[in-house]
Amino acid sequence: MNPIFKDGNQKTCPPFQTSSVLSAEVESGNIEYKTRLDPSSSDRFNHLVTQMKWRLAESAGHGEAIYELGVRDDGSLLGLSHDELESSLMxxxxxxxxxDAEVSIIREIYCGNGRKIIETLVRKRWANQNSFVEVRIATVGDHEAGKSTLLGVMTQGEPDNGRGKARLNLFRHRHEIESGHTSHIAIxxxxxxxxxxxxxYSGNFASWEEIVTASSKVITFIDCCGLPHYTKHTIRGLTGHSPDYACAMVPANTNEISHVTQDHLSICHALGVPLFLLVTKLDIATKxxxxxTLKRLYTILKESSPSRVPFIVQDQETVVAASQKFSKETITPIFFTSSVTKMGISLLHSFLNLLQKPPISQSATDSGSVFQIEDVYDLAGTGLVVGGMNKAGRINVDDTMWIGPISDKFYKVTINSIHRQRIPTKCLIAGQAGAMSISSSVAIKPKKGMVLLQSGEPPPIPHTGFMVDALCLSGILVRGCQAVAHCGSVRAVVKVVSISPETIVKLEKLHSGQKARVRFDMVNSSEWISLGENVLVISAGPIKVSGQVTELYIN
Incomplete structure (x- = not known):
């Protein structure tokens, strides 16, 4: 079945047809077209190797490239004979x-007359066990969507028994096992x-560490809560844990898309987290x-993300198209799955394997270190350990950094050790999550929402307020009211100080759908906020306001 919009216009189509062409090859990016590969000399071979090295580097340093064999530079589909393809693949x-890379065939497209096109993935084998590519995906949706169950099937390889057996390994607390509902974020x-x-589940790896060490790409799932009274945990998963993408799950047998699911979709859109959808429990759904369910989903998606077209993934051909177009922010892929029959699981694996990590901006790479603290531990024999995301710069073992704000001050600490996905490493670069053992000459008590900043003099000054280019998503924001701001790992009570629209006259209220520059001041304590961060402000009503930080204020 290939769903269509109400106007009857088909919105999903295979990217390759024998009568069609691809877009012309571009010089930048990690996709290379080749009519055939038949180097006539060692110089030509070395040139092609250099070209491949450049394409691998074009994937934001993640060591992946797509090679289309049998395609001209202008995108026209030529196809190759069996002997030509065998020679080109060799x-x-x-x-x-x-x-030191490996080639895997993604798919074959037949062009007629015995000719076909081969699409391949070239991926580096990382010599350093800590050089793997990590893509972080937050799973959201209602508590009846089967999020934890499907993750259990994906990571363990065994189908569910229809009563949630596959999800047990993801639960952390006894009450979660008894109720079947996630109450805390699970990784x-x-x-x-x-x-x-x-x-x-290849049989050769028994632990998390062994899996990560042997992997070239690691998908980190951030399993968020689906019950409405745990929404604050879900928001923290979408802000503090810094996912690259979000995966929303909707049960196929539902009478209506729940308010929780719609709320999660709007939060992802407000935070700018790219979204793909899984329609689950297909084994118990009627046509x-x-x-x-699909009609309702299409309506919601058109309202929340009008720039993205829903795209049904139904075979390997559409998987490849989805993985490429999704990163270009043009589509919302939709998969159909069942944890009991494992329908759609192989397509989902193919999609995740091809999914590219969003590039890190050059400014984040070159700027001073900013590590957002999301977890804090005090371990016997180790001492203080902080976990979180390195948002900018590079952090090395033995570096001296500022930690805070603690009572509006920053204190110096030393980085004793760094672990990434439980594997020891010597550094963390921008965009990598990890945990670090720290020590200080004074007694400190770090907490969630604090930061580690690059050392220097004078010490940093925390922020007491910030300005946001805001859009009111729902409710009415009133000047003087208090709300809770979520910005990265920061979760703080703020007060609306001013609302400044494009006109000269300042407003007392901001209604749903309106935009303005809104100033928020911290109520209880100062925090460290970064310019350009996405902010989600929530208050009673419910009031939701989202935007980006444009100015910062200090005392």
């Missing part, structure tokens, strides 16, 4: 070996090797109920 693998990993094989 040469492609020889080129990859020169760069799970899924590893792929350089050939794209899932390693979690009528499934059609009703």
């Amino acid at each position: 040469n492609l693998r020889a080129m990859a070996e020169e760069l 799970e990993v899924l590893g792929y090797d350089s050939a794209g094989r899932a390693l979690n 009528v109920r499934l059609r009703h």
Whole structure:
């Protein structure tokens, strides 16, 4: 079944048809077109190896490139004979070996007359066990959507028994096992090797550390809560844990898309987290109920993300198209899955294997270190350990950094050790999550929402307020009211000080759908906020306001 919009216009189509062409090859990016690979000399071979090295580097340093064999530079589909393809693949693998990379075939497209196109993934084998690519995905949706169950099937390889057996390994507390509902954020990993094989249930790896060490790509799932009274945990998962993408799950047998699911979708959109959807529990859904669910989903998606077209993923061809177009912010992929029959699981694996990590801006790479603290531990024999995300710069073992704000001050600490996905490493670069053992000459008590900043003099000064280019998503924001601001790992009570629209006259209220520059001041204590951060402000009503930080204020 290929769903359509109410106006009847088809919105999903395979990217390759024998009568179609691709867009012309571009010089930048990690996609390379080749009519055939048949180097006539060693100089030509070395040139092709250099070209591949450049394409691998174009994936934001993540060591992945797509090679289309049998496609001209202008995007027209030529196709190759069996012998030409065998020769081209042999040469492609020889080129990859020169760069310590591996080639895997994504799909084959038949063009007629015995000719076909091969699409391949070239992925580096990382010599450093800590150089794997990590893609972070937050799972959201109602508590009846089967999020934890599906993650259990994905990471363990065994189908569910229909009563939630697959989810038990993800639960952390006894009451979660008894109720079947997640009450805290759970973290799970899924590893792929350089050939794209899932390693979690290959039989050779027994622990988290072994899976990560052997992986070229690691998918970190941030399993968020689905019950409405745990919404604050879900928001923290979408802000403090810094996901690259969000995966919203909707049960196919539902009578109506729940308010919780709609709320999660709007929060993802407000925070700018790219979203793909899984329609779950397909094994117990009727065709009528499934059609009703899809119609409602399409309506909600058109309202919340009009720039993205819903895209049904139904085979390997549409998986590849989805993975490429999704990163370009043009589509919202929709998968159909069942944790009992494992329908759609192989397509989801292919999608995750091809999904690219969003590039880190050059300014974040080159600027001073900013590490957002999301977890704090005091371990016997180790001392203080902080976990979180390195938002900018590079952090090395033995570095001296500022931590705070603690009672509106910053204190110097030393980085004793760093772990990434439980594996020891010597550094964290921008965009990487990790945990660090720290020590200080004075007694300190770090907490969530604090930061580690690059050392220097004078010490940093925390912020007492910030300005946001805001959009009111729902409710009415009134000047003088208090609300809770979520910004990265920071969760703070703030007060609305001013509302300044584009006109000269200042407003007392900001209604749903209106935009303005809104100043918020901290109520209880100062915090460290970064310019350009996405902010979500929530108050009673419910009032939701989102935007980006444009100015910062200090005492």
